[in-house]
Amino acid sequence: MSPKRDGLGTGDGLHSQVLQEQVSTGDNLHECDSQGPSKHTLVREGKTYKCKECGSVFNKNSLLVRHQQIHTGVKPYECQECGKAFPEKVDFVRHVRIHTGEKPCKCVECGKVFNRRSHLLCHHQIHTGEKPYECSECGRTFSYHSVFIQHRMTHTGEKLFGCKECGKSFYYNSSLTRHMKIHTREKPYKCSECGKTFTYHSVFFRHSMTHTAGKPYECKECGKGFYYSYSLTRHTRSHTGEKPYECLEHRKAFGYHSAFAQQSKIHSGGKNL
The missing domain is CATH 3.30.160.60 (Classic Zinc Finger)
Structure with missing residues (x-):
């Protein structure tokens, strides 16, 4: 199953990955002409640079130097x-x-x-x-990669991102990143008022409100205040009628993701997506 643009690997990362798969690991690493037109499709000009530690290949020396910091720990x-x-x-x-x-x-x-x-x-x-993301199973197209991935789970049920520490898996890389803070105990959010630190921005923001006692996001239509910008965005839809979440099964649109997710569970047989 592959979308028009899968979004899972682009730019230098994809370049390196494909090179690593297609380029010979011999001494004549960049002599592409001798290998024929069917191989080394991405090595069209100039020489390539190979990491001695893991064999990854890059088309620029600067990319190799940057990559090597993974091994040196710098x-x-x-x-x-x-x-x-x-x-x-x-x-x-x-x-x-x-x-x-x-x-x-x-x-x-x-x-x-x-x-x-x-x-x-x-x-x-x-x-x-x-809508550049197309499902090869049913032909539906999506504007957002995250929504496409969520839809794909209705066909495969797979969870692509696994935690190396505890084995727990997630549908989204962002969910894995958030989860990893449990293991690393990273707390990058620091309150300038009292010095307390927090693992998650949402918790930090709620805490900061205890010092200001304010609701910085105000609706221009009715004057209602909110602690979070996303809460204001959701509320604003009650005035504009915007419904950005579309269920293609029934051609029905929703103003809130929670309602859309509930509808998606119906189509997926009750699985949590």
């Missing part, structure tokens, strides 16, 4: 707020936004902001109507 980028260190700058910058609240990626259509470009691109499909 983490040159350290967060001044919580002390967590990262081997790559991109991960460090993304992490810092947890503390700063920075959301530099803005939708030109509706003004909504995001802390990651990938989240903005995903959101933008609401405006374009694009």
Whole structure:
């Protein structure tokens, strides 16, 4: 089963993966012409760089150097707020936004902001109507990869992401990441008022309200206040009538994910998706 774009591996990661599968591990690693046109499809120009530790292959030396930090354990980028260190700058910058609240990626259509470009691109499909993810089992198409994965479970029942510590498995990588904090005891969210630290942002945010006693998100239509932006977003749909969750089984749309999930359970035979 493969979508039009499965989203499970793109960019340099996919490049490395395919190279690792298709490129000979011999001395003539980058002599693609001698192997014929059917092999080395991604090695079209220049030389390749191979990791001596694990055999992974890259088309740029900079990517190899960055990859080798996995083996050396070097983490040159350290967060001044919580002390967590990262081997790559991109991960460090993304992490810092947890503390700063920075959301530099803005939708030109509706003004909504995001802390990651990938989240903005995903959101933008609401405006374009694009549905690039297609189920090979039933032909249904989806705007979001997460919804596509959720739908695919109705056919396979598989859980793709497993915890190496305890064996528990999850449908989503984000769920696994959240779960791993149980084992690592990581607490990246620190209250500037009292110094208390938290594992999850949602718990940290609820705690911060005990200091401010405020509801920062206010509905412009009726003035009702909310602690969380997503709560305001949900509430706003009561005014706009927006129903972003669509059940393709009955061509029915829902304003809230909980209602959509309940409908999905009916189609999947009562399984929790």
